[in-house]
Amino acid sequence: MTITLFVPCFVDLMFPNVAISMVRILERLGHKVECPGEIACCGQPAYNSGYWDEARTVAVKVLEHLEGSEAIVIGSGSCGAMLHVFYAELFAATAYERQAKALAKKCYEFSDFLVTKLGVTDLGARFPAKVTFHDGCHGLRELGAFKQPRQLLSNVKELELVEMGEQVCCGFGGTFAAKFPMISTAMGEVKCSLAQKTGAEYIVSNDSSCLMHIQGLLTRQGSRMKTIHLAEVLANG
Amino acid sequence: MNERELILGRIREALKVPAPLPGHHGDERSSLTSATVPTQVRQWLPAIGESFADRVKAFRRKCSELKADFHALDSEGDCVKLLTDVRDREQWKRLGAHRGDLTDFVCSRLGLPICNTDKGYDVAGLESCDAGLTECDALVAQTGSVLLTSRSAGGRALSVLPPHHVVLARREQLVRDLPEAFAVLKKKYGSNYPSFISFITGPSRTGDIERILVLGAHGPKKLTICCF
Amino acid sequence: MKPAQQFKTQATVMTHDLHHRELIHTALSKYEAVRDQSKAAYQDWQAARQAAAEAKWEAVNHLDEYLVEFSNKLEARGTKVHWASTGLQAKEIILGIIREKKARSIVKSKAMTSEEIHLNEALAEEGFEVVESDLGEFIVQLRKEPPYHIVFPAMHLTRGEISELFARELGSAPTQSPEELTMIARRVLRQKYIRADIGFTGANFAVAETGMISITENEGNARLTAALPKVMISLLGIEKVVPRLEDLALLLPMLSTIGTGQPLTCYNSFYGGPRQPGEPDGPDEFHVVLLDNRRTELLADGEQRDALHCIRCGGCLNVCPIFRNVGGHTYHTTYSGPIGSVITPHLRGLQEWKHLSFASSLCGACTETCPVKINLHHHLLHNRRNAARQKPSMFEKVAFKLFAFVINRPSLYRSSKRAGRLLQIFHPLVKGTRFDPAYAWTKTRDLPPIARQTFKEYWRQRS
Numbered sequence: 001m002t003i004t005l006f007v008p009c010f011v012d013l014m015f016p017n018v019a020i021s022m023v024r025i026l027e028r029l030g031h032k033v034e035c036p037g038e039i040a041c042c043g044q045p046a047y048n049s050g051y052w053d054e055a056r057t058v059a060v061k062v063l064e065h066l067e068g069s070e071a072i073v074i075g076s077g078s079c080g081a082m083l084h085v086f087y088a089e090l091f092a093a094t095a096y097e098r099q100a101k102a103l104a105k106k107c108y109e110f111s112d113f114l115v116t117k118l119g120v121t122d123l124g125a126r127f128p129a130k131v132t133f134h135d136g137c138h139g140l141r142e143l144g145a146f147k148q149p150r151q152l153l154s155n156v157k158e159l160e161l162v163e164m165g166e167q168v169c170c171g172f173g174g175t176f177a178a179k180f181p182m183i184s185t186a187m188g189e190v191k192c193s194l195a196q197k198t199g200a201e202y203i204v205s206n207d208s209s210c211l212m213h214i215q216g217l218l219t220r221q222g223s224r225m226k227t228i229h230l231a232e233v234l235a236n237g
Numbered sequence: 238m239n240e241r242e243l244i245l246g247r248i249r250e251a252l253k254v255p256a257p258l259p260g261h262h263g264d265e266r267s268s269l270t271s272a273t274v275p276t277q278v279r280q281w282l283p284a285i286g287e288s289f290a291d292r293v294k295a296f297r298r299k300c301s302e303l304k305a306d307f308h309a310l311d312s313e314g315d316c317v318k319l320l321t322d323v324r325d326r327e328q329w330k331r332l333g334a335h336r337g338d339l340t341d342f343v344c345s346r347l348g349l350p351i352c353n354t355d356k357g358y359d360v361a362g363l364e365s366c367d368a369g370l371t372e373c374d375a376l377v378a379q380t381g382s383v384l385l386t387s388r389s390a391g392g393r394a395l396s397v398l399p400p401h402h403v404v405l406a407r408r409e410q411l412v413r414d415l416p417e418a419f420a421v422l423k424k425k426y427g428s429n430y431p432s433f434i435s436f437i438t439g440p441s442r443t444g445d446i447e448r449i450l451v452l453g454a455h456g457p458k459k460l461t462i463c464c465f
Numbered sequence: 466m467k468p469a470q471q472f473k474t475q476a477t478v479m480t481h482d483l484h485h486r487e488l489i490h491t492a493l494s495k496y497e498a499v500r501d502q503s504k505a506a507y508q509d510w511q512a513a514r515q516a517a518a519e520a521k522w523e524a525v526n527h528l529d530e531y532l533v534e535f536s537n538k539l540e541a542r543g544t545k546v547h548w549a550s551t552g553l554q555a556k557e558i559i560l561g562i563i564r565e566k567k568a569r570s571i572v573k574s575k576a577m578t579s580e581e582i583h584l585n586e587a588l589a590e591e592g593f594e595v596v597e598s599d600l601g602e603f604i605v606q607l608r609k610e611p612p613y614h615i616v617f618p619a620m621h622l623t624r625g626e627i628s629e630l631f632a633r634e635l636g637s638a639p640t641q642s643p644e645e646l647t648m649i650a651r652r653v654l655r656q657k658y659i660r661a662d663i664g665f666t667g668a669n670f671a672v673a674e675t676g677m678i679s680i681t682e683n684e685g686n687a688r689l690t691a692a693l694p695k696v697m698i699s700l701l702g703i704e705k706v707v708p709r710l711e712d713l714a715l716l717l718p719m720l721s722t723i724g725t726g727q728p729l730t731c732y733n734s735f736y737g738g739p740r741q742p743g744e745p746d747g748p749d750e751f752h753v754v755l756l757d758n759r760r761t762e763l764l765a766d767g768e769q770r771d772a773l774h775c776i777r778c779g780g781c782l783n784v785c786p787i788f789r790n791v792g793g794h795t796y797h798t799t800y801s802g803p804i805g806s807v808i809t810p811h812l813r814g815l816q817e818w819k820h821l822s823f824a825s826s827l828c829g830a831c832t833e834t835c836p837v838k839i840n841l842h843h844h845l846l847h848n849r850r851n852a853a854r855q856k857p858s859m860f861e862k863v864a865f866k867l868f869a870f871v872i873n874r875p876s877l878y879r880s881s882k883r884a885g886r887l888l889q890i891f892h893p894l895v896k897g898t899r900f901d902p903a904y905a906w907t908k909t910r911d912l913p914p915i916a917r918q919t920f921k922e923y924w925r926q927r928s
Contacts, residue, residue, distance in 0.1 A: 007920050007921070009878075011920065012919050012920040012921050013882065013916065013919050014916060015913075016916045016920035016922075019920040020923060035920075035921075037875055037921055037924065037925065040872050040875075041868075041872045046868070048846065049849065049861060049865065050846075050850040050851070050852055051861065051862060051865045052850050054866055054869050057869040061873050089843070089846075137826070137829055138827075141828070141829035169786045169826050169828035169830070171786065171826055173825065176824070177905075178905040178906060179823055179824075179905075180473070180476065180824050181905045182477045183480055183787055183790055183824065185480070186790040187826070188910070216910030216912060216913070219910075219911040220909060220910055220911050240548040240549065240550055240554065241536075243550060244548050244703065244755070244757050244761065245532065245533070247757070247761035247765075248532070248761055252529065254765060256767045256771065257768075257771075259515065259519060259771060259774075259838045260514075260519075260838050277512075277516065278513075278516065278711075280512070281507055281509045281513040281516065281715075282714075282715070283506040283507060283508065283728070284508055299728075357746070364659065380718070381729075387741075387745075387747060392692070393691065393692035393744075393746050394692040394746050397685050397688045397692065397732075415717075416711065416714045419710060419711045422710070423711075430737050432542070432736060432744060432751075433691070433735070433736060434735040435733065435735070436717075436732070436734075439731055441683070441685040441732075442731055443600045443601075443683055444725065445599075445600040445604070445618070445619050446619070446622075446643040446646055447492060447622075447623060448495050448617070449624075449643045451644045453647070453651070454600055454647055454685060454686070455651055455654065455685040455686040456686075456688060
């Protein structure tokens with residue numbers, strides 16, 4: 001299969017290793033991976049801020065470049081939700097409505113793609129550490145990713161997974177993190193505290209934007225806890 | 238034009254714009270053919286077995302969770318015996334009650350002054366009763382509820398003002414679930430409903446202080462249900 | 466202070482209040498445990514949600530028909546039905562009844578709609594004694610503050626604080642026991658029911674088929690309010706309508722399961738009129754006041770109409786991480802949490818109240834929990850879009866246009882990356898200070914650097 005990997009701007013700029021890990025995993029499974037260089041943003045910032053015309057300017061480019069793709073894996077849960085769920089709304093009653101709906105059917109969150117589409121749960125990975133898992137909200141609620149990351153992690157050698165026991169948003173929320181930093185920070189503190197209680201060395205997640213926020217807090221707190229993306233864990237060993 | 242017409246006018250104008258059906262985000266809009274609610278509700282709410290034994294078991298379990306006292310008895314006589322014990326234990330001096338086959342039978346054998354509510358009553362008098370004795374329209378196994386009305390239970394206050402509410406019910410009145418209870422209501426009163434109907438599920442309670450359960454907030458602190 | 470600024474200021478205070486955070490978290494954890502137990506008893510919770518959503522859809526999308534049926538059936542049995550387009554009209558109607566009856570004391574059971582129209586203040590101004598009989602409402606009334614949560618008005622208080630309050634206002638002996646505190650309130654309120662001239666209630670549902678209002682409660686105070694006083698007044702929003710009595714067989718347990726975690730609330734009572742012939746008690750007069758107060762405006766918005774399906778369970782408040790961290794009072798609205806954020810712009814004005822729609826990470830927990838499947842977090846996005854369309858911020862519009870321009874052109878994207886790398890060198894000089902353009906982030910969090918080699922650079926190198 002030829003898989004199109006859509007790498008959003010912040011993954012490209014700040015977490016390239018996440019995308020590189022995804023490429024490695026997909027290629028090891030025998031697939032061809034394409035990463036269109038012309039697109040770098042799903043349009044979520046403008047969409048979330050209420051500027052849908054400006055969001056469409058960006059999103060149309062994405063629609064056009066992903067039109068011919070067989071399957072699209074998106075490097076982040078929130079961007080994935082944008083393509084899979086919100087494009088239909090954004091392009092409703094426009095010339096691109098049909099295209100947006102067609103695109104949605106081909107978009108996948110990374111762990112969901114591996115488990116549901118490819119039927120793969122064991123990547124032969126090894127990651128000797130105690131970890132806990134943070135479910136990015138968009139991946140969880142808009143893309144239905146809950147069992148899949150855990151199925152994949154259960155087959156990683158020497159990895160011990162401890163659950164936080166509570167499902168709660170980390171507080172990133174895109175522009176929310178900058179518009180309401182005090183609330184965003186408080187939510188992040190709650191998440192870090194839940195993670196710390198597990199005694200895990202790493203917080204693993206399927207969403208880099210969440211990890212950026214959580215890591216930012218952990219570093220500022222001087223915590224020894226680290227964050228890592230699911231793809232990086234699965235590409236290890 | 239009065240306010241009613243103005244509001245209805247605004248509503249009709251507003252409803253010219255269609256709204257999407259729930260749970261069908263993105264699908265074409267269509268109108269609902271017939272309501273799915275009454276017919277299939279039973280398939281989704283907690284299930285109750287068919288037999289009377291199942292019903293009693295479920296009702297008993299619910300009452301235990303709710304801290305209501307439930308007694309499945311063999312006869313009216315056993316009921317009197319039980320309530321006589323309660324009367325002595327709680328030192329009842331005065332009872333509130335309404336006229337009825339079951340209430341008459343029990344009241345006449347408890348030997349206490351009765352504040353009868355049927356033709357109106359003195360509120361302070363009812364307030365001073367130690368218990369309120371009523372019949373009911375149904376007991377609901379699924380939820381542990383007592384269904385009663387102002388017509389079957391001596392008014393609105395008798396079952397809520399005194400600190401102990403005692404319900405007398407016949408076996409046949411124990412129905413499976415809420416849909417069945419609503420059917421009972423319709424059948425019994427459909428052409429002329431009482432002005433007050435209530436599903437009572439356990440003694441009065443509140444969780445307003447630190448979400449800690451306290452019984453007897455305003456209504457009865459004790460609920461005793463006798464079924465025979 | 467404008468609402469948006471007030472919200473931010475109070476949110477800043479509340480998010481630093483660790484005692485509040487802990488208290489709310491503990492209370493809501495208990496709630497979650499019982500809620501999940503109750504949900505698990507359903508054979509098919511999701512199907513139940515769909516059915517509940519459809520029942521409310523039918524009611525709201527034929528609102529005029531059902532309201533007429535409801536009103537006619539009530540009037541046929543002696544109820545006086547009043548229609549109020551605004552909160553002011555509703556207050557005038559209610560005051561009119563009270564004055565006409567020459568009433569002096571009014572006992573109230575919980576009615577969020579009465580909070581919405583600020584009824585208590587209006588009654589107090591006229592010199593009428595109003596007593597809130599619901600324990601939580603009674604407590605916040607004594608504290609002279611609004612309810613903290615639409616279902617649990619005093620959730621933010623500890624028993625110690627309540628004990629102090631009662632000691633101060635009622636002269637009772639201090640106690641750490643929730644049971645004793647409840648009994649104190651019970652004793653005080655008992656006489657109020659018995660002596661009140663007027664009983665005032667809200668309603669959870671309005672049944673069109675049988676012409677009844679439905680009131681859900683645990684304490685029994687609403688039942689007493691509806692039983693003893695000679696006059697009963699019930700105020701409800703027009704959207705409370707449900708088509709049939711049996712719809713309640715589904716809606717009542719769902720309301721309690723998500724609202725409090727209980728399989729069914731203690732008292733679910735239906736009132737279809739004043740005392741009928743042959744009935745021993747009940748009010749001689751029953752008045753039902755139907756309130757619009759801009760609900761018809763929300764109704765006209767086909768996209769967000771389902772917000773009127775709300776059964777006021779409070780479930781969305783309970784699961785909202787924003788609500789948990791800033792608390793109910795920070796919103797300064799009658800309805801807080803996600804539903805409040807969705808509807809307040811419609812009820813009070815979009816530009817002034819859009820900030821509540823932005824104060825969300827859009828996690829979707831609200832939509833997931835809603836028993837009637839309101840598309841809550843999507844409506845927050847709709848409010849944001851509507852606000853930007855109505856009154857765009859030039860700064861943001863230009864910024865997003867610029868962003869689109871750059872991001873759509875790979876060469877410009879590369880240039881801005883180079884610029885970013887350059888600026889990064891200087892960032893440590895201003896990081897975390899007022900001069901830091903990323904101050905909103907860096908005040909409390911570190912920012913990751915731009916990678917030595919970005920993914921696009923790696924990919925280009927590879928090919």
